[in-house]
Amino acid sequence: MQRDTSQRRAIRRALEDAGRPLGALEVLEASKGDAPGLGIATVYRNIKALLKEGDISEVALPGEPPRYEAAGKDHHHHFRCERCEKVFELGGACLPDLKNALPRGFRVTSHEVLVHGVCAVCAKK
Amino acid sequence: MQRDTSQRRAIRRALEDAGRPLGALEVLEASKGDAPGLGIATVYRNIKALLKEGDISEVALPGEPPRYEAAGKDHHHHFRCERCEKVFELGGACLPDLKNALPRGFRVTSHEVLVHGVCAVCAKK
DNA sequence: TTGATATTGATAACACAATATCATATAAGG
DNA sequence: CCTTATATGATATTGTGTTATCAATATCAA
Known part of the structure; x- marks a missing residue:
């Protein structure tokens, strides 16, 4: 099987x-x-x-x-083009210190970032 | 009406x-x-x-x-507790320089951050 | 108070993504 | 080359969140 x-x-x-x-x-x-x-x-x-x-x-x-x-890529985030609706991979650029923004007692296990905008192809049209 | x-x-x-x-x-x-x-x-x-x-x-x-x-709040992001599944508001703490991470020609219009973890109430249980 | 009509509550209907069904096709061991 | 159990394709079905329907109710101007 x-x-x-x-x-x-x-x-x-x-x-x-x-x-x-x-x-x-x-x-x-x-x-x-x-x-x-x-x-x-x-x-x-x-x-x-x-x-x-x-x-x-x-x-x-x-x-x-x-x-x-x-699977198996390094930590990264994503970009979604609001024109063609394709999603792209973004390298690097992560969050600063999250801890300051957290209420007391909250524990973080992960996070995700989604950037919205227009991709290079759609921007040319 | x-x-x-x-x-x-x-x-x-x-x-x-x-x-x-x-x-x-x-x-x-x-x-x-x-x-x-x-x-x-x-x-x-x-x-x-x-x-x-x-x-x-x-x-x-x-x-x-x-x-x-x-509506009408300042720019902020959210935290989702993976135990109780409630979503909380996070103040401050935003992204560093996104531009470096962007492919050429991409234009950003907005972004959102979602932090996963355990809230204070659930962490005590 | 009265009357016109917007609003409500119960529930049927819908939209969408994902899964189940099942006859047919096909991979892979013998 | 055969055999057989898994995989596939077409499509029916499900599941979940949201909207439509409609008789009954409640708001609010007159």
């Missing part, structure tokens, strides 16, 4: 090559080149499997369905 | 007094003291009306339904 299918390869490849987090439909589109006729159910199935195996990780966004990106 | 009902007063009051963003069901619970028998549809209706009037603003969170808070 766990066969090496062309669909699974195409989906893994699409996520590895994208360089940015993809939603389920984006994965479908990006994978169709390598796996014609690919169905959305298969995309969801394989996303779930890849998550369980730890090959990809989920990028949750406010108000929209999650995207997925290759 | 636009009548002053006890339900509308209760809902507005609940959001103003909460001191933290509330979800629709939290608004329902918090308003029931002032408006017994309040229905969820009325909560949604009034949230929508208060949004349109600019009295409250939406706080979108990854992977869950939006919360709402009184």
Whole structure:
């Protein structure tokens, strides 16, 4: 159990090559080149499997369905273009001292930053 | 059109007094003291009306339904307790220089920070 | 107080993403 | 090359949050 299918390869490849987090439909589109006729159910199935195996990780966004990106990257945050709605990866640039802003007794386990704006491609149009 | 009902007063009051963003069901619970028998549809209706009037603003969170808070506050971010799932307001503490982290040609319009952790009440248990 | 009408509460209906179903296709060991 | 159990594709179903419907109620101007 766990066969090496062309669909699974195409989906893994699409996520590895994208360089940015993809939603389920984006994965479908990006994978169709390598796996014609690919169905959305298969995309969801394989996303779930890849998550369980730890090959990809989920990028949750406010108000929209999650995207997925290759796992194992350094700490980073994301940028969402409000025109094309694509999400991009941002390197470096993290938070200053959070502790000052925290109420007494609060304990931090993680944080996430989402920057909104217009990407380079959309800005030119 | 636009009548002053006890339900509308209760809902507005609940959001103003909460001191933290509330979800629709939290608004329902918090308003029931002032408006017994309040229905969820009325909560949604009034949230929508208060949004349109600019009295409250939406706080979108990854992977869950939006919360709402009184409008007009200074720039701030939010903390979500992973135990009780309440969301709290964080003052101050903002981002350093975002520009360095941005790819060329990207334009920023806003950003949001969500801190995950355990709130003071839950940490004591 | 009265009457017109906005508002409410209960609940049906909707929208959307994600999962389940199931017949068919296919990978992989023998 | 066969066999068989897993994977796939099409689509029905689910689940959750929100909105629509509608009879009953309550606001507020006259």
